[in-house]
Amino acid sequence: MNQELQAKLLKIADALDNKAVKELVFCCGDNIRATKRQKIHNARSLFEHLQEKVLVSEEDLSFLKEILWKIDKIDILKKHLSVTQEELAELQKSPRHISPYRSMLFDISQDLDSDDVKKVTFHMYHEKAIMKQEDVSMLDVITEMEKDAFLSESNLEKLKKTLTAIGREDVLLKIGSYENPGRQAKYLDSTQEKIPIQENPNNQPEELKADSGRGKNLEHYNLDKEPHGWCVILNNEDFENGVKRIGTDKDAGAIRRVFEHRRYTVEECKNLKGEKMLDIMKEYSEKDHANNDSFICFILSHGCQETVLGVDGKKVLIKDLTSCFNGQNCKSLIGKPKVFFIQACRGDELDGGVPYEGDGSTSTYECDGGTLPITADFLTAYASTEGYKCLRGLEGSVYIQKLCKILEDPDHFQDDLRDLLTKLQDDIANDQPFKVKEKGVTQPGKQMPSYTSELRKKLILPRPENI
Incomplete structure (x- = not known):
C-alpha cells in the first residue's frame, strides 16, 4: 500500500462534505453496484472501494481527477493532486470515465x-x-x-x-x-x-x-477557472486640487480581501488622471481573457452624472470605460460576465442623515461619498441614483463596505448577484439618516444605490476558499 497516496486520499476525504460524497458516488455510476452504494457513507469508504476496483491507484488517478472535476472541486484538484491548468482544460475537453x-x-x-x-x-x-x-x-x-x-x-x-x-x-x-x-x-x-x-x-x-x-x-454563468479573472480597482484618493477622498483605502482593502478569497487576481491602480483611467481600461481589455471566466472592476473616485473624475479633474464617461470590454473591443470576454461597481457621486443633490463625505465634483464638503449583442453580459452597479451624492467616511464608503459585508456572508454564497444588489439597496435605503456636513452645516442624508444589467444568466460569484 502506497503511504503517499493514502495520505493524499485522506486529505481529500477530509475536504469533502456529505453532499460532495453523494455527488461523487452518483458520478461513479455503474462502477459502484447499487448494493454497495448504500454502504458508502463517507469519502474514505468511497476511496477504499475505488481502490479495490482499481479505479484509483498510484499509477492512475485519472478517474478520481475526473469525478472531482465533475463536481467542481477545482481547489482540491490543484491543492492535493497538483492538477495544472492544462490538465483541467483536457478534462473539460475530453472526459473519459463519466458516461x-x-x-x-x-x-x-x-x-x-x-x-x-x-x-x-x-x-x-x-x-x-x-x-x-x-x-x-x-x-x-x-x-x-x-x-x-x-x-x-x-x-x-x-x-x-x-x-x-x-x-x-x-x-x-x-x-x-x-x-x-x-x-x-x-x-x-x-x-x-x-x-x-x-x-x-x-x-x-x-x-x-x-x-x-x-x-x-435562468442558466448560470460558469465560474470554474482559476484564477477567475482580474478584479481591477481604480482608486483615486489624492486630487490635484488638494481634495483627498478620505476612507477610500478602506474600501480598496475590503474589495481586495473579498475578491482574493474568491480567487481573483486583484490589481489596484491609484491616483489616475482621466486619460490614464481610460488607457488602463483599454490595457486590460487587450489582455487575453481566454483562460478567465469573468472580469470585475471597481471605480472609486469623485464623479457626476454619467462620468467619473481623474485626479486632474478631467471627466471620463463611464460608458467609455465599460465599452472597452464589449464584444467588439474584447473578444476573449464574449459570453462572460463583466461587472463594474462605481463608487462615485452621480450629481450634487443631497438625498434628504458619523460624519460622511460626498464624491461630487463641485461639493466643497466632505460628503461622498451564436452571436451575442456587443453589449451583452454587463452589469454596472452605482453607489447612488442619477443626480445624487453618495456617502463616505473615515472607515470607507457606505456602499462598498456594506457590499463587501454581504459578499462575505455565507448565507448569500449561492445567491445571484442581482439579488444581492437588491438586498444591498434595501439595507442602505432602510438605514437611519446619516449626518452629512456641508459648508459647516450638518443635515440628514440618505443614499439609494442602483444598477443596470445586461446579464443573460444568473451570476453566482465563486465561494471563498476554505468555506
Missing part, C-alpha cells in the same frame, strides 16, 4: 433548486414517505427513478414529462442534446463554458418552442 448519460443527469440536478426538487418529488413520489424528507436532493430522486425503472439511458420520457410539469422546460435542452448530439449546440456540462444555442425555433425540439424564460429558471 454522457450520467454527466447529463448530474448537470440537470445542478440546475434545479430546492423548490424544483420538492415539485419533482410531489409529482413523482407523493405517496412515498422517504421522498418527503427535507434533505432529499435531485440526485436522490434520480437514483430512486432508476431503481424503479422509471429512468434509464434509453428511457427518459418520465423525466422529460416531470420537468415539463414543474415548468422547467429549459432543462430539456440538456436532454435534447444528449439524445440528439449534433442537432443543437454540442452537449456541455455544468463545468464547461456554454456555447449560445441558435434562437431559431425551427432548430429546437417541438417541446421547447414555448417561452419558458422565468427568472428562476
Whole structure:
C-alpha cells in the first residue's frame, strides 16, 4: 500500500462534505453496484472501494481527477493532486470515465433548486414517505427513478414529462442534446463554458418552442477557472486640487480581501488622471481573457452624472470605460460576465442623515461619498441614483463596505448577484439618516444605490476558499 497516496486520499476525504460524497458516488455510476452504494457513507469508504476496483491507484488517478472535476472541486484538484491548468482544460475537453448519460443527469440536478426538487418529488413520489424528507436532493430522486425503472439511458420520457410539469422546460435542452448530439449546440456540462444555442425555433425540439424564460429558471454563468479573472480597482484618493477622498483605502482593502478569497487576481491602480483611467481600461481589455471566466472592476473616485473624475479633474464617461470590454473591443470576454461597481457621486443633490463625505465634483464638503449583442453580459452597479451624492467616511464608503459585508456572508454564497444588489439597496435605503456636513452645516442624508444589467444568466460569484 502506497503511504503517499493514502495520505493524499485522506486529505481529500477530509475536504469533502456529505453532499460532495453523494455527488461523487452518483458520478461513479455503474462502477459502484447499487448494493454497495448504500454502504458508502463517507469519502474514505468511497476511496477504499475505488481502490479495490482499481479505479484509483498510484499509477492512475485519472478517474478520481475526473469525478472531482465533475463536481467542481477545482481547489482540491490543484491543492492535493497538483492538477495544472492544462490538465483541467483536457478534462473539460475530453472526459473519459463519466458516461454522457450520467454527466447529463448530474448537470440537470445542478440546475434545479430546492423548490424544483420538492415539485419533482410531489409529482413523482407523493405517496412515498422517504421522498418527503427535507434533505432529499435531485440526485436522490434520480437514483430512486432508476431503481424503479422509471429512468434509464434509453428511457427518459418520465423525466422529460416531470420537468415539463414543474415548468422547467429549459432543462430539456440538456436532454435534447444528449439524445440528439449534433442537432443543437454540442452537449456541455455544468463545468464547461456554454456555447449560445441558435434562437431559431425551427432548430429546437417541438417541446421547447414555448417561452419558458422565468427568472428562476435562468442558466448560470460558469465560474470554474482559476484564477477567475482580474478584479481591477481604480482608486483615486489624492486630487490635484488638494481634495483627498478620505476612507477610500478602506474600501480598496475590503474589495481586495473579498475578491482574493474568491480567487481573483486583484490589481489596484491609484491616483489616475482621466486619460490614464481610460488607457488602463483599454490595457486590460487587450489582455487575453481566454483562460478567465469573468472580469470585475471597481471605480472609486469623485464623479457626476454619467462620468467619473481623474485626479486632474478631467471627466471620463463611464460608458467609455465599460465599452472597452464589449464584444467588439474584447473578444476573449464574449459570453462572460463583466461587472463594474462605481463608487462615485452621480450629481450634487443631497438625498434628504458619523460624519460622511460626498464624491461630487463641485461639493466643497466632505460628503461622498451564436452571436451575442456587443453589449451583452454587463452589469454596472452605482453607489447612488442619477443626480445624487453618495456617502463616505473615515472607515470607507457606505456602499462598498456594506457590499463587501454581504459578499462575505455565507448565507448569500449561492445567491445571484442581482439579488444581492437588491438586498444591498434595501439595507442602505432602510438605514437611519446619516449626518452629512456641508459648508459647516450638518443635515440628514440618505443614499439609494442602483444598477443596470445586461446579464443573460444568473451570476453566482465563486465561494471563498476554505468555506
